[in-house]
Amino acid sequence: MARSRTQYKCRSCGYISASYLGRCPNCGAWNQFEKESQEVRQTSTKATPSRLMASVGAKEAVKMSSVKAEKEERVMTKSSELNRVLGGGIVPGSLVLIGGDPGIGKSTLMLQIMSDLADKYKVLYVSGEESASQIKLRADRLGLGQSPMLLYPESNMEHIRDQIDDVKPDFVVIDSIQTMNEPSLDSMVGSASQVREVTAELMKIAKLDQITVFVIGHVTKEGSIAGPKILEHMVDTVLYFEGDEHHAYRILHSVKNRFGAANEIGMFEMKNEGLAEVTNPSAVFLDERLPDSTGSAVVVSLEGTRPILGEIQALVTPTA
Numbered sequence: 001m002a003r004s005r006t007q008y009k010c011r012s013c014g015y016i017s018a019s020y021l022g023r024c025p026n027c028g029a030w031n032q033f034e035k036e037s038q039e040v041r042q043t044s045t046k047a048t049p050s051r052l053m054a055s056v057g058a059k060e061a062v063k064m065s066s067v068k069a070e071k072e073e074r075v076m077t078k079s080s081e082l083n084r085v086l087g088g089g090i091v092p093g094s095l096v097l098i099g100g101d102p103g104i105g106k107s108t109l110m111l112q113i114m115s116d117l118a119d120k121y122k123v124l125y126v127s128g129e130e131s132a133s134q135i136k137l138r139a140d141r142l143g144l145g146q147s148p149m150l151l152y153p154e155s156n157m158e159h160i161r162d163q164i165d166d167v168k169p170d171f172v173v174i175d176s177i178q179t180m181n182e183p184s185l186d187s188m189v190g191s192a193s194q195v196r197e198v199t200a201e202l203m204k205i206a207k208l209d210q211i212t213v214f215v216i217g218h219v220t221k222e223g224s225i226a227g228p229k230i231l232e233h234m235v236d237t238v239l240y241f242e243g244d245e246h247h248a249y250r251i252l253h254s255v256k257n258r259f260g261a262a263n264e265i266g267m268f269e270m271k272n273e274g275l276a277e278v279t280n281p282s283a284v285f286l287d288e289r290l291p292d293s294t295g296s297a298v299v300v301s302l303e304g305t306r307p308i309l310g311e312i313q314a315l316v317t318p319t320a
Contacts, residue, residue, distance in 0.1 A: 008033040011192045034191055072259060075212070078116045081267060081277045082109075084306070085239060085252050087260015092170075093210040094259065095203050097177075097232065099217045100241035105250055105270055106216050109241065110173050111139060112274055114214075118149040121170040124163070128155035128179030142274040155189070157182045157198055164205060174202065176216040177231075199234050232256060243270075249284065250275065253303075264304035282309035 008017045010033055015026035023030050074089030083089050086096075100106045107130075114123045127135060132151045139145045152163055157180055164172060174180060178190040180198040187193045199215070206213045215235065232238050236258045243250035253265040267278035278284060286309055289296065295314045300307050 007036050009036050009192050014192055014196070034187065036187055036193055075117070075121075077113055079113060079266075079277060080279070081252065082113060084304075085254050085264045085266045086237065087254075087257055087264070090171075090212055091236070091259045092212055093206055094236040095199075095206045095213050095215065095234075096237045096239065097215045097217055097235040098239045098241060099219050101219050103245070104241055104243055105268075105275060106241050107175055108138070108142070108270075109252075109268070109275055110175065110214060110216065111135070111144065112142060114149055114171060114173055115139070115142075115144040115147040117171055118147050122167065123149045123171045123173070124152060124167055124169040125149055125173045125175070126152045126154060126160055126163075127175045128153070129175060141272075155179050155181050157201055161201070161205070164209075164211070168209075169211060171212045171214070172202075172205070173214045174216065176218055178218055195231055196234075199231055203234055249278065261304055265306065281306075285310045 008020050009015070010017075010024040010027065010029065012029040012032045013024060013027040015024050017033065020033050020035070022033075024032055072091045074091060076083055076089045090096075098106050098110070111125070114125060117123055125135070130138075131153050135151055135153075136145060139147065150167060150169070152160070154160055154163070160180075177195055177198060180194070181189045182194055182197045182201070185193055185197055202213050202215060205211055217231070219240075232255070235256075237254065238256040239252055239254050241250060241252050248270045250268045250270060251265055252268065254260070254262050256262055257264075267281045267284075268275040269278050286298065289298075289311050295316050297312050297314075299310055299312055301310055302308075
């Protein structure tokens with residue numbers, strides 16, 4: 001027999017409370033609690049494992065010395081900056097989260113990368129924000145209109161799972177995670193429970209079917225991925241795409257990477273024909289520096305494995 005239970009969950013951190021709270025005691029965010037209803041079966045109190053763990057979990061413990069592990073193969077893209085940030089290329093079967101402000105160029109970056117990979121691999125681009133004609137128009141502006149990449153404008157996860165089973169792609173792009181909807185949940189689209197459940201389903205697809213999944217996520221005003229903080233712990237790699245709307249330069253840096261070093265950065269420049277790589281960021285930062293100027297010094301900053309030159313300026317005046 002099942003009974004209904006009501007609880008409240010924080011959209012920022014996933015904290016669960018039996019009653020509504022104005023401020024989350026875990027993360028301190030205001031007005032983030034949303035109502036959720038669950039059916040609890042009274043006949044069984046044993047926790048049910050997730051579908052992913054039930055599928056890949058071992059039957060018994062094994063010695064580490066007896067486990068056979070080979071170095072993961074990498075898929076190299078035409079973008080050396082992305083390869084650097086990912087630690088040497090894309091790992092098949094990984095789940096990569098790309099976060100950034102709306103309109104910063106996340107979809108443009110993925111469209112360019114996936115169009116190049118579509119020449120050798122089968123790519124499925126799932127969009128919950130744009131129609132196929134809108135994506136086609138943007139691809140034409142970037143000179144990618146003849147790409148064999150598959151477009152699928154859909155936000156229902158049941159239909160997306162069926163499409164992935166039929167197409168059997170090598171790469172899947174989800175644009176964006178906040179627009180995806182799991183019909184089995186009663187909560188609204190973009191809520192903490194929806195984002196968490198959809199991400200868990202994408203993780204299952206990536207690990208069990210060895211499909212590389214790129215997930216695009218929007219960033220809130222506080223600078224974090226919209227949705228629960230646990231989202232970043234569920235994926236293999238977290239990349240942030242940042243920049244200033246008044247400038248053309250964009251920086252892609254890794255916050256978390258299970259297959260490489262974190263804190264690596266890649267630099268791009270937004271042009272009319274799309275994103276272009278900046279292979280020498282130091283030249284950009286020192287472009288306007290005057291030679292032999294007073295109160296100016298060049299310093300070296302190490303970002304990941306890349307040394308970057310920058311300029312420090314100081315204004316000096318004689319004292320009394």
